[in-house]
Amino acid sequence: MFNEELRHRSFKLTIDVILFLRQIPDNQEHKIIKGQLIRSVSSMAANFRASCTSRSKNEWYSKMCIVVEETDETLFWIEILENLIIQHKDELEKLKEEAQELVKIFSKVRGKVKS
Numbered sequence: 001m002f003n004e005e006l007r008h009r010s011f012k013l014t015i016d017v018i019l020f021l022r023q024i025p026d027n028q029e030h031k032i033i034k035g036q037l038i039r040s041v042s043s044m045a046a047n048f049r050a051s052c053t054s055r056s057k058n059e060w061y062s063k064m065c066i067v068v069e070e071t072d073e074t075l076f077w078i079e080i081l082e083n084l085i086i087q088h089k090d091e092l093e094k095l096k097e098e099a100q101e102l103v104k105i106f107s108k109v110r111g112k113v114k115s
Contacts, residue, residue, distance in 0.1 A: 013041060017041045017095060021038065074099050082096060
């Protein structure tokens, strides 16, 4: 049940980010940031999904390391946009809060298994 909830949340964050990014104009810098953000958030969701079907504890741990890293990178790109695009502060704040929460959850889960 816990994995299903996190699968849903990571997938939903990916969709929410993509839908939000459709509102942002495509100038040169925005294209780069949007691409990086889509790559990191989708990698986070895909790797968490893969971790749920891992064949060993080591494989799971390896995937979770990627999940934590990609979730933190997602947070980084959201913070970049937050500082560049002032008119979308509220929407970006919601995305940022969810990314922060997922970083904490994924880090804690990964840490418990390692120790």
